[in-house]
Amino acid sequence: MDRAYDIVLFGASGFTGALTAAYLAAAAPPGTRWALAGRDRAKLERLGLDVPILIADAADPASLGELARQARVLATTVGPYAVHGEPLVAACAEAGTHYLDLTGEPEFVDRVYMRYHDRAARTGAKIVHACGFDSIPYDLGVLYTVTQLPEGVPVKIRSFLRVSMRPSGGTLATAMTIVGRARQMIEAGTQRRSAEPRPKGRKVSSLPGGVRYVGGWALPMPTLDPYIVGYSARLLDRYGPDFTYRQHYAVRTLPAALATVAGAGAFAALALIPPARDRLQSRMRPGEGPSPEQRAKSWFKITFVGEGGGERVVTEVAGGDPGYGETAKMLGESALCLAFDPVPDRSGQLTTASAMGRPLIDRLVRAGITFTRKS
Secondary structure (H helix, E strand, O other): OOOOOOEEEEOOOHHHHHHHHHHHOOOOOOOOOOOEEOOOOOHHHHHOOOOOOOOEOOOOOOHHHHHEEEEEEEEEEEHHHHHOHHHHHHHHHHHHOOHHHHHHHHHHHOOOOOEHHHHHHHHEEEEOOOOOOOHHHHHHHHHHHHHHOOOOOEEEEEEEEEEEEOOOHHHHHHHHHHHOOHHHHHHHHHHHHHOOOOOOOOOOEEOOOOOOOOOOEEOOOOOOOOHHHHHHHHOHHHHHEEEEEEEEEOOOHHHHHHHHHHHHHHHHHHHOOOOHHHHHHHHHOOOHHHHHHHHHOOOOEEEEEEEEOOEEEEEEEEOOOOOOOHHHHHHHHHHHHHHHHHOOOOEEEEEEHHHHHHHHHHHHHHOOOOOEEOO
């Protein structure tokens, strides 16, 4: 409580940042000391929120250090994080400030672990990545499903995503950054695997699922989410002595499955060619995104099938516009949870399941995201 602010939101003038700022303005309880931060005061003032404005630049470590020292929790929407994110993590790890972001970039997560996990653990900072649609519904959905199964037994969980949404310019830029930095991503992952302690006497396997037919077509999801779930499983003994997770994207028909695979392959190929990448990015630039009408029609449902100890459970996590409305809600509630709720006494690089767990699930349920057991 010696800090000036409970929560500081960095990057509030961007598309998702502005939605998060609006969410915090509506959801933060009376007496919350929070502020907006960024490099352009005029843009932040145009949001029209009656909260303090702090000036800091992602390229100016000194300004980020001053920002971190003023906040108990610092949430950032400034990506791509592999390009812009590391100095803020460094500042928070040094200042003992809890850090939240929306990254979907495995390279960034691994690089941060190698460079700042130990320092954050010593200062008491929780460094929590992927606090939006990447990867809260999967990470907390798996935690919710695990708690429906017996303890101390091998556990297998499969998830199946159905979704309708439109991307923003920031999401497009992040996706192209990931594709264009495949070599760096592999190198960072290799370094982390060699350094991160393995859980003693326990096994964890968490990967994109394979192609399978389950009344519809289930396709692999090569995203950050299985990686985050696996880290939660390594940190939490409740996931059992032998934990397996596979994640799928669900479509109803074979033509839709083939179109999805072809589209993903074409995007990856074009993102590697500079002129094509520039043309893709010109169609929607960072700061631009779907209209309120388009977001209102968006939705997501993730079905989890869990097995363990001779029992089988089916659960579901569902909500509205996943990429923006619900992501702003998830990031905002994560910040409020770290600021005000009794959370596990852990520090260093964590996940939403290991850093907040059930208190964050309860917050999201009250905010309208459903966690339900189907059978």
